[in-house]
Amino acid sequence: xxxxILSVRxxxxxxxxxxxxxxxxxxxxxDVFQGETLGIVGESGCGKSVTSxxxxxxxxxxxxxxxxxxxxxxxxxxxxxxxxxxxxxxxDIAMIFQEPMVALNPVFTIGEQIVEAIVxxxxxxxxxxxxxxxxxxxKVGIPEPEKRVDEYPHELSGGMRQRAMIAMALSxxxxxxxxxxxxxxxxxxxxxxxMELMKQLQREYGMAIILITHDMGxxxxxxxRVVVMYAGKAVEYTDVKTLFNDPKHPYTWGLLHAIPRLxxxxxxxxxxxxxxxxxxxxxxxCKFHPRCxxxxxxxxxxxxxxxxxxxxxxVRCFFWEKVExxxxxxxxxxx
Amino acid sequence: xxxxxxxxxxxxxxxxxxxLGFSLLIFFTVIxxxxxxxxxxxxxxxxxxxxxxxxxxxxxxxTEHPFGVIDGRDIFYGVIWGTRTAFKVGLIVxxxxxxxxxxxxxxxxxxxxxxxEILMRITDVFLSIPYILAAIVVTAFLGMGLNKVxxxxxxxxxxxxxxxxxxxxxxxxxEQYVLAARALGVNDYLVxxxxxxxxxxxxxxxxxxxxxxxxxxxxxxxxxxxxxxxVGYADWGSLxxxxxxxxxxxxxxxxxxxxxxxxxxxxxxLFVLAWNLVGDALRDVFDPRLRx
Amino acid sequence: MVAYIVRRLLLLPLILFGISLIVFGMIQSxxxxxxxxxxxxPGLLDKLTPNQLEKIKEKYGLKDPMVVRYVxxxxxxxxxxxxxxxxxxxxxxxxxxxRLPWTVELALYAIVPVVFxxxxxxxxxxxxxxxxxxxxxxxxxxxxxxxxxxVFGLLVLMVFYSVLGWFPPGNLSFWxxxxxxxxxxxxxxxxxxxxxxxxxxxxVFVDAMQHLIAPILTLSWLWWAYLxxxxxxxxxxxxxxxxxxxxxxKGLAENVVINKHARKxxxxxxxxxxxxxxxxxxxxxxIVEMVFNRTGMGxxxxxxxxxxxxxxxxxxxxxxxxxxxxxxxxxxxxxxxVDPRIRFS
Numbered sequence: 001x002x003x004x005i006l007s008v009r010x011x012x013x014x015x016x017x018x019x020x021x022x023x024x025x026x027x028x029x030x031d032v033f034q035g036e037t038l039g040i041v042g043e044s045g046c047g048k049s050v051t052s053x054x055x056x057x058x059x060x061x062x063x064x065x066x067x068x069x070x071x072x073x074x075x076x077x078x079x080x081x082x083x084x085x086x087x088x089x090x091x092d093i094a095m096i097f098q099e100p101m102v103a104l105n106p107v108f109t110i111g112e113q114i115v116e117a118i119v120x121x122x123x124x125x126x127x128x129x130x131x132x133x134x135x136x137x138x139k140v141g142i143p144e145p146e147k148r149v150d151e152y153p154h155e156l157s158g159g160m161r162q163r164a165m166i167a168m169a170l171s172x173x174x175x176x177x178x179x180x181x182x183x184x185x186x187x188x189x190x191x192x193x194x195m196e197l198m199k200q201l202q203r204e205y206g207m208a209i210i211l212i213t214h215d216m217g218x219x220x221x222x223x224x225r226v227v228v229m230y231a232g233k234a235v236e237y238t239d240v241k242t243l244f245n246d247p248k249h250p251y252t253w254g255l256l257h258a259i260p261r262l263x264x265x266x267x268x269x270x271x272x273x274x275x276x277x278x279x280x281x282x283x284x285x286c287k288f289h290p291r292c293x294x295x296x297x298x299x300x301x302x303x304x305x306x307x308x309x310x311x312x313x314x315v316r317c318f319f320w321e322k323v324e325x326x327x328x329x330x331x332x333x334x335x
Numbered sequence: 336x337x338x339x340x341x342x343x344x345x346x347x348x349x350x351x352x353x354x355l356g357f358s359l360l361i362f363f364t365v366i367x368x369x370x371x372x373x374x375x376x377x378x379x380x381x382x383x384x385x386x387x388x389x390x391x392x393x394x395x396x397x398t399e400h401p402f403g404v405i406d407g408r409d410i411f412y413g414v415i416w417g418t419r420t421a422f423k424v425g426l427i428v429x430x431x432x433x434x435x436x437x438x439x440x441x442x443x444x445x446x447x448x449x450x451x452e453i454l455m456r457i458t459d460v461f462l463s464i465p466y467i468l469a470a471i472v473v474t475a476f477l478g479m480g481l482n483k484v485x486x487x488x489x490x491x492x493x494x495x496x497x498x499x500x501x502x503x504x505x506x507x508x509x510e511q512y513v514l515a516a517r518a519l520g521v522n523d524y525l526v527x528x529x530x531x532x533x534x535x536x537x538x539x540x541x542x543x544x545x546x547x548x549x550x551x552x553x554x555x556x557x558x559x560x561x562x563x564x565x566v567g568y569a570d571w572g573s574l575x576x577x578x579x580x581x582x583x584x585x586x587x588x589x590x591x592x593x594x595x596x597x598x599x600x601x602x603x604x605l606f607v608l609a610w611n612l613v614g615d616a617l618r619d620v621f622d623p624r625l626r627x
Numbered sequence: 628m629v630a631y632i633v634r635r636l637l638l639l640p641l642i643l644f645g646i647s648l649i650v651f652g653m654i655q656s657x658x659x660x661x662x663x664x665x666x667x668x669p670g671l672l673d674k675l676t677p678n679q680l681e682k683i684k685e686k687y688g689l690k691d692p693m694v695v696r697y698v699x700x701x702x703x704x705x706x707x708x709x710x711x712x713x714x715x716x717x718x719x720x721x722x723x724x725x726r727l728p729w730t731v732e733l734a735l736y737a738i739v740p741v742v743f744x745x746x747x748x749x750x751x752x753x754x755x756x757x758x759x760x761x762x763x764x765x766x767x768x769x770x771x772x773x774x775x776x777x778v779f780g781l782l783v784l785m786v787f788y789s790v791l792g793w794f795p796p797g798n799l800s801f802w803x804x805x806x807x808x809x810x811x812x813x814x815x816x817x818x819x820x821x822x823x824x825x826x827x828x829x830x831v832f833v834d835a836m837q838h839l840i841a842p843i844l845t846l847s848w849l850w851w852a853y854l855x856x857x858x859x860x861x862x863x864x865x866x867x868x869x870x871x872x873x874x875x876x877k878g879l880a881e882n883v884v885i886n887k888h889a890r891k892x893x894x895x896x897x898x899x900x901x902x903x904x905x906x907x908x909x910x911x912x913x914i915v916e917m918v919f920n921r922t923g924m925g926x927x928x929x930x931x932x933x934x935x936x937x938x939x940x941x942x943x944x945x946x947x948x949x950x951x952x953x954x955x956x957x958x959x960x961x962x963x964x965v966d967p968r969i970r971f972s
Contacts, residue, residue, distance in 0.1 A: 058875040060867075061756075090878035097869055105870040106968060107891045117877045152967040168877075352769070460645030463955075464948050465910030468928065472944050475932035476653050552775040556914055559777050560929050575781060579918065582784055596785060600778040608773035615769065 004031035005175055005208060006055070006093075011068035013047075013054045022279045024050040024063070026232035029306060029314070030225070032176060035202065037209040039223030039240070041216065041255075043276050047232040048212045052178045055210075056095060057085050072176075091121040094169035098181035100161035104153040110137070111149035114168045121172045136167040140197060159190035163197065170201060177202075178210045183218065195222055216255060220244060228252045231277055231287035234306055238313040246327075248309060248320045250292045253327075286317070294322040346620050353620075356612025359605055367418045374412045382416055382569045384408040393581055393592050403594035405577045408567060410595065414602050416569030421606055424481070424554045425547040428488045433543045435489065436496025441531075443497065444504030445524065455501070458494045466491055470553055474562045481570070484554050484563045492550065496539060503535045537621045545614035548607040555603060574599040635959055639952060646948045647704070650941050651697055704945070710938030714931045719942045722927065728817040729798055729923035730916070734909050735818075736839060737846040741908065745851045746897060749858025753893075754885055756863060764855060771852030776911060780845040780918035787841055794841040796920040803834040842919045850908055854901045862893040895966050902958035906951050 013025040025047040032038045040048045053059050055070055057077065070077040072093070077085065097103035105113060114133040115126060124132070130149065137145035140163040153161055162182065169177055179198065183191035199222065202209055211223055219226055219240065226243045228236040228251065236249040247253045254272040274291035277283060283290050289299035298318055306316040317323075347353045366373065370381075377385040386407045387400065394404040402410035443454040464472075473487030507530050516526045557563040558572030559579070566573070578595035675683070684690050691699070703709070707720050715722030752764040787794040799807060799819065806812055806828060807819060815825050820839070823832035865871065866889055874888040875881075912925035920926075924943065931939035 053872075056876055058872055086878045086880060088878070089876055095873075095876040097873060099869060102869040103873045105874065105888050105892070107895075107966060108888075116879070120878055154968050165873075168873075456641065456645065460642055460649065463642050463646055463952050464649070464944060465907055465951055467907075467913055468910050468944060468947050471913065471929060471932045472940050473653070475935060475940055476656065476937075548773060555775060556777055559914070560917060561933050562929075572777075575777060579777075579781060579784075582781060582789060591789070593785065596778070596781045600781065603778060604770075604774055607775070608770065611769055611773050 002033060004033050006032040006070070006072045006210075008051075008055070009069050009071075011051065011054060011070065012066050013050050013059065013063055014066050015059075015063045017062055020280050023232050023282065024279065025054060027306065028068075028227065028229065028232075028234045030227045030234065030237055032208045032210060033224075034175070034208055035206050036224040037202065037211050037222055039219040039226040040210065040212045040229060041214065041219050041226060042229035043214055045276055045279065046229045048229050049180050051229070052095065052180050052210060052212055055178065056089050056093060057082075058089070087121075090117050090169075090174070091172045092174055093176045093178065094172065094174035095178040095180065096162070096165045096169045096182050099185050100158060100165045101153070101185070103165060104161060106153055109150050109152055110156070110164045114149075114164075114171055117168055117171045132171070133167070136171055137164065140164070140167045140170075140201075141193075142167070158186050159194065162186060162190075162194055166194075166197065166201070170205065173205055174207055176208045176210060178212070180212045181214070182211075184213070184215070191218075198222075228255070231282055232279070233287060233316060234314075235288065235316045236314065237306070242313055246313075248313065248315045248323055249317050250294050250320075250323055251288050253323050254291075294319050294326075343620050347616055350616055350619065352612050353616030356609050356616060359609035360613060363418050363422070363606055363609065366415060367422050370415050370419055374415045382420065383567050384413045384416070384569050386567070393595055396594055402598040405574065405581070405592075405595045408577075410574060410598055413569045413574045414571070414598055417571045417574065417599065417602065418606070420481070420564070420568070420570045421551050421555075421603075424485060424488075425551045425610070428485050428492060428550050428554070429543050429547050432489045432492035433496050433539065436493035437500055437539070439493060440497035440500030441504060444501035444508075447505075451501070454497075458497055461491060462494050464491065467553055467556060470557055471560065471562060474557055479562055479565075481554075481558075481564045481568065484557050488550060488554060492546070495542060495546070499538055499542060500531075500535060503538075504531050507531050507534065537617075541614060541618045541621065544610060544617060548610040548614070551603070551607055551610075571599040571603045575603075631963055632956075632960060635956055639956060642952055643949065646945065646952075647701060650944055651700055654700075654937065654941060655693070655696075709942040712931070712939040712942075713936040714927065714934055714939055719938050722939065723924065723942060723946060726923050726927045728819070729921060730909075730912050730925055732818045732820060733839060733842055733846065733912055733915070733921070733923065737843045737908060738905055740843065741847045741850045741854060741905065742901075744847070745854025745901070746858045746894075748851070749855035749897075750862055750885075750890065750893075752855065752859045753862035753866065764859070768852045768856045768859075771848055772856070774848065774852075776845055776849050777914050777918050779848050780842075780915060783841050783845055784918065794837055796838075796841075798835075798838055798921050798923075799831075800834050800838075803831045806831055838919075838921075842915045842921060845915050845918065846908060846911055849911070850904050853904050854897070857900050858893065858897050861896045862889060865889045865893045868892070891965065895962065898958060898961050898965060902961065903955065906954035906958075909950055909954075910947055 008028060008030050011025055011028045012023070015022040015024055028047070028051055030038060030040075040051060042048050050059070050063070053063075054065050055077065057065070059065075065078050068078070072088070077088070104110070108116075111130060111133050114136060115129040118124060118129040118132055119126060122129075134145045134149050137148055142148050142160055142163050148156070148160075148164075153164070156164060166182075177198075182198070183194050186194060195218065198209065201207075211218070213219060223240045225239050226237070227234050228243070228249065230251050236243065236247065236252045243252065244256065247256055251272070272291055273293075277287065277290070283300075285301045286292070286295070286299040286304055289295040292299065296319065302318075304316050304318045306314050309315050309320055347357075387404055387409050388394070388407045391406055393406075394400065396403045400409050400411060402414060404410065439454055439458070443451040461469075469491040470484065470487045473490055474483045477483035477486060510530070512530070554563060555570065555572030555575070558568075558570045559576045561576060564570035564573050575596065578592060578599075581592045581595065681690075709719035709723075711717075712719040712722040715725075717725075748764050748767075752761045755761045783794075784796065788796060798804070807822075812822070812826055812828070812831075815822050819835045820832055823829070823835060866885075870892075871884060871889055874884045879888070910925075912923060913929050914925070915921075916923045916925035917929050924946070927939065928943040928947075930936075931943065
């Protein structure tokens with residue numbers, strides 16, 4: 001088996017706010033392999049974005065990584081100095097954000113922002129860097145890159161801005177690209193184009209992608225492996241095929257039921273009952289138990305661990321077998 | 336809503352500068368209400384500082400006149416009754432100018448079109464004359480005195496509220512729920528009123544609170560220049576005007592007339608500080624977007 | 628960008644027209660009897676019969692219709708005929724020209740410390756949010772903002788003049804004033820400090836500066852507090868923006884993130900709001916010149932107001948408004964220079 005280039009173990013990131021401690025990430029494990037796409041999926045507020053910010057250590061001042069390790073290239077990123085971390089940001093691990101509108105600085109041109117990243121990490125002068133920026137813009141499919149390079153973010157459309165963002169992230173050929181909801185803010189047709197572009201660039205550069213999204217559809221089409229997150233914790237971790245064909249955590253099972261399907265007849269769309277819990281007042285025991293239809297007394301007091309139940313399939317649930325039974329029953333009902 | 340209010344009050348009480356601001360305000364209110372008890376009036380007009388001596392030279396604080404005497408008048412009496420003057424000017428001017436601003440702003444925002452254009456250009460013109468200068472000029476034309484000062488401050492004090500209200504109405508007009516209500520045939524005046532008021536009332540109150548301080552300063556500045564309250568009126572600005580005349584002629588005589596500046600000066604700074612602290616605190620709690 | 632400035636320039640006369648209407652309206656509100664004072668020696672007025680008064684009113688056009696009088700007044704004003712100043716005992720135009728340089732000098736010297744110190748303190752406070760220096764700067768700001776300029780000025784006067792004797796009130800010492808008025812002293816710029824240097828009179832320069840420092844400090848104090856508050860809150864808001872996170876994710880050092888990416892954005896509201904305040908600072912010279920007994924536009928206006936010298940009051944109002952309107956235009960242009968979104972819309 002090949003070595004992962006990034007492995008996250010038992011990551012815990014807490015925010016110390018006026019109203020109390022928010023355990024935004026509270027136990028997440030996963031590995032990222034070269035050339036692969038790891039999907040992190042979950043509802044908003046489940047800690048998936050904070051996970052990515054923790055990897056780059058760009059949390060705001062209230063947030064702190066309190067436990068766990070993030071090993072990249074045999075170095076634990078939680079232990080190294082801020083200065084060494086800066087050399088990794090943007091160079092080895094780059095990131096693109098959800099809202100290209102607000103993620104690009106409005107008072108600098110696209111070119112200035114890309115050149116800045118290139119000059120910072122590579123030994124080239126500004127003129128060369130600008131030529132490289134134009135090439136990058138062309139590569140990500142921006143028409144007339146020579147002209148666009150001198151334009152400001154607000155002069156570009158949403159899709160073009162996200163392309164520019166990608167160009168900036170790829171400027172130093174990173175080993176890992178973290179894409180935090182890269183298409184959520186875009187039109188559906190543009191979404192597909194951007195995802196296609198990312199896949200194509202991934203093949204070309206051989207980089208790994210960490211794709212963060214709430215959209216199961218995006219995961220199904222793009223990810224190789226998936227971490228499902230709920231209330232700051234990884235609840236299920238496996239490869240994408242297994243996840244969709246054989247989900248073992250009640251939450252994942254519920255999420256997959258919430259997707260409308262054309263291949264079977266559905267009278268009513270399934271909804272997970274209840275709401276995402278307030279991060280200041282997480283329930284005791286298993287964080288999912290108030291919404292879980294399989295929960296028992298044990299789930300209210302004890303917290304399950306993320307355990308490998310089948311080869312390469314990790315689940316955080318005491319009663320994952322119940323999901324198996326439910327799946328069988330459902331299959332029986334259909335016939 | 337009630338638990339929400341409780342939480343707000345709790346947050347206010349947790350903020351030390353808010354507590355200081357409210358305490359100062361309560362202190363000044365008590366003084367203003369109790370003025371006749373602290374310093375019983377000695378003539379038919381309680382706001383006129385009684386003349387205690389015909390010797391114009393300032394006299395330092397004594398048991399009889401704890402803050403000293405300037406131009407023959409008791410500074411302590413002036414500072415105590417001056418609190419009433421400050422409240423009177425601050426509250427009346429703020430209330431009236433806010434109401435005028437509300438009216439002009441909502442007419443402009445609601446009717447829009449050319450009426451809006453005209454009202455907003457008029458607002459621009461009023462904003463093009465520096466506040467202190469406008470107050471000086473209008474007071475001079477109206478003929479001096481505290482009431483004239485208040486009129487001029489009102490005349491040039493409504494623009495910020497008008498802009499705020501107009502902006503809010505324009506914004507609410509574009510909101511989905513207002514469009515939806517209009518599509519259903521609900522009278523849009525009612526819709527706007529219903530949605531604008533709750534969204535606007537706090538910003539307006541906060542803005543008004545924060546304006547009181549600078550307003551009291553401007554009014555006192557006019558008295559200081561000799562345009563506001565008549566000579567001998569219980570007003571902090573007038574007391575400081577006396578002080579200035581003595582100070583300019585007092586080279587080398589260290590701190591000789593300090594009491595004439597320090598007592599009315601401190602009263603004024605604390606009064607303005609109280610309103611500014613309360614305004615800041617209200618803004619922090621009720622309108623986090625404006626937090627500074 | 629050019630179209631934007633042109634549009635602003637076109638609006639400028641419209642606003643000035645509005646101001647002139649207000650000013651003219653105020654003059655008219657006085658009634659024709661009081662207006663006569665601007666044309667006839669007030670001492671003479673009592674001796675004239677009503678019949679003579681009517682004739683004089685007709686002679687000066689006080690009985691003409693409003694529109695005719697407005698046009699006439701506007702014509703006079705535009706041609707520089709602003710009437711006779713009772714306070715200055717000379718034509719209003721000359722009175723203003725003689726006093727303006729003193730005020731310009733004071734305001735110019737005050738603006739520099741206000742802008743640099745105010746913005747600098749605001750940045751420091753924002754970057755060190757909730758640390759000791761932030762609390763200190765915020766207390767300074769709220770107390771400073773609550774301190775009326777004339778109270779502060781009186782305290783400065785008390786300490787630095789009465790006690791220490793460092794900074795005397797007035798514009799110049801008597802001996803320096805004699806030097807400046809002598810024919811050997813050539814006026815290049817009409818600003819005394821600069822001219823003193825050009826004439827090689829370093830002693831006059833020092834004397835002028837001694838008279839300037841206390842008023843500058845007083846003028847700056849209030850606006851420091853204001854500017855630093857705006858800068859701080861603007862900077863704090865910018866620091867929460869996603870593009871700041873992008874900049875950090877690029878691997879930029881924190882000081883580059885703050886000094887390059889954050890600061891340029893944070894300056895946008897500082898320029899609009901803070902710039903307006905810098906203009907108000909010009910109006911603040913009214914109070915400061917009175918406190919420090921200086922000759923200038925500010926004390927001229929205040930004195931004219933207390934002595935009901937209408938011609939001088941009107942001219943001063945127009946003048947200050949003109950400064951404010953032009954200042955706003957400059958700010959808008961600066962604004963467009965910093966914010967590309969404005970430049971192209």
